[in-house]
Amino acid sequence: MSIGKVVSMSSRLVTAIAPSSKPFFEKLLRQGQLMKRAFYYFNDARLVIKYMHWEGPEIEHEKLRAELIFQYHKLEKGLCMPGPKRFFGADPAKATLSLIRRWHEQGFRKDSTIYLGAIEALRSYRAHIDLYPPQSDGAQGLAQDIDTLLKQHLDILVDLRTPMPHGTALATDFESLTRLMLLRRSVRSYTSQEVDIGVLRECINSAQYSPSACNRQPWRVHIYTQADLITALLQLQNGNHGFGHQLSRLLIITVDMKSFFDGTERHEPYIDGGLFSMSLILALQAHGISSCCLNWCVKPDTDVKAHLVGAIPEHERIVMYLAVGHAAADAMVPRSARKGDQEIVQLH
Numbered sequence: 058m059s060i061g062k063v064v065s066m067s068s069r070l071v072t073a074i075a076p077s078s079k080p081f082f083e084k085l086l087r088q089g090q091l092m093k094r095a096f097y098y099f100n101d102a103r104l105v106i107k108y109m110h111w112e113g114p115e116i117e118h119e120k121l122r123a124e125l126i127f128q129y130h131k132l133e134k135g136l137c138m139p140g141p142k143r144f145f146g147a148d149p150a151k152a153t154l155s156l157i158r159r160w161h162e163q164g165f166r167k168d169s170t171i172y173l174g175a176i177e178a179l180r181s182y183r184a185h186i187d188l189y190p191p192q193s194d195g196a197q198g199l200a201q202d203i204d205t206l207l208k209q210h211l212d213i214l215v216d217l218r219t220p221m222p223h224g225t226a227l228a229t230d231f232e233s234l235t236r237l238m239l240l241r242r243s244v245r246s247y248t249s250q251e252v253d254i255g256v257l258r259e260c261i262n263s264a265q266y267s268p269s270a271c272n273r274q275p276w277r278v279h280i281y282t283q284a285d286l287i288t289a290l291l292q293l294q295n296g297n298h299g300f301g302h303q304l305s306r307l308l309i310i311t312v313d314m315k316s317f318f319d320g321t322e323r324h325e326p327y328i329d330g331g332l333f334s335m336s337l338i339l340a341l342q343a344h345g346i347s348s349c350c351l352n353w354c355v356k357p358d359t360d361v362k363a364h365l366v367g368a369i370p371e372h373e374r375i376v377m378y379l380a381v382g383h384a385a386a387d388a389m390v391p392r393s394a395r396k397g398d399q400e401i402v403q404l405h
């Protein structure tokens with residue numbers, strides 16, 4: 058018998074004998090319910106401890122890739138800083154070289170845009186060293202090490218040169234974006250026309266340009282197309298009643314916890330994952346594809362079930378389900394009035 062049931066039974070017994078104790082037991086039960094939910098944090102903590110670290114001898118592709126981006130992005134950023142130029146970045150440059158060595162040892166793909174991006178960051182950084190030489194001797198070896206690596210990469214075909222000039226918005230961009238924002242609504246009435254997977258991929262590629270902490274792009278998108286699988290996954294989610302049955306495509310957006318170096322980044326999966334989701338939703342809308350976010354506010358055991366049913370690895374956290382489809386011609390949407398800016402802005 059659960060603790061909750063024992064407290065509930067005892068409270069009934071005691072309040073029958075001493076009715077004045079009723080408020081006390083009611084409060085105890087309420088707090089017990091809240092406490093029970095606080096235990097969900099244990100599951101979060103377990104996953105953070107298990108997956109959110111870059112320590113240990115094992116070399117995994119996800120972790121190495123995330124760490125490589127994390128290090129070379131410091132060089133990319135440094136090269137764009139305003140103000141007087143100076144030598145910088147010896148530590149991240151050394152770390153980048155060391156991670157590239159490990160990449161070679163592991164035989165990971167050298168045509169990966171992340172790998173090539175690292176090479177290009179080192180190429181620009183090397184030119185910077187020539188212009189702003191280090192004061193200490195320690196960095197001399199660094200320049201030679203970079204030269205040796207660059208000699209192996211004279212024929213990069215994709216243009217990943219970094220940094221690059223910042224673009225300028227067109228006069229019509231704000232208008233177009235606002236129109237798109239107003240057009241996007243959570244749609245709950247769809248036709249049976251299937252959304253083309255190629256179009257989904259195109260939208261995902263566009264959403265790839267979402268910002269993420271150190272550009273680690275930790276999100277993943279699971280696309281489900283089989284009716285029975287979609288039904289099984291939707292049964293685990295509580296917000297699709299009345300319209301989920303129409304879906305011929307369901308997306309689950311997850312974030313790979315191995316992209317993060319430790320528990321200080323524990324909220325980052327939802328921040329990066331949320332930003333990506335919004336970009337994807339807008340990209341879909343721009344393609345005329347409607348969507349509806351489906352919350353993933355579930356107990357840990359439901360989360361485990363969805364990972365099993367959806368073949369999602371445990372180290373990926375589910376950010377949300379996303380219903381996608383072609384809106385029915387007569388689809389209606391809630392007005393869902395928005396707060397005015399005076400209600401949400403605090404000008405300091």
Ligand SMILES: Cc1cc2nc3c(=O)[nH]c(=O)nc-3n(C[C@H](O)[C@H](O)[C@H](O)COP(=O)(O)O)c2cc1C
Pocket residue numbers: 241242243244245295296297349350351352353377390391393
């Ligand atoms: C994270 C998240 C979870 C949501 N979950 C659900 C859901 O489970 N079921 C649903 O019908 N709508 C869901 N929605 C849609 C919201 O109800 C909707 O975005 C909100 O009411 C504003 O309306 P609009 O999207 O049409 O502008 C969710 C939205 C978000 C952002």
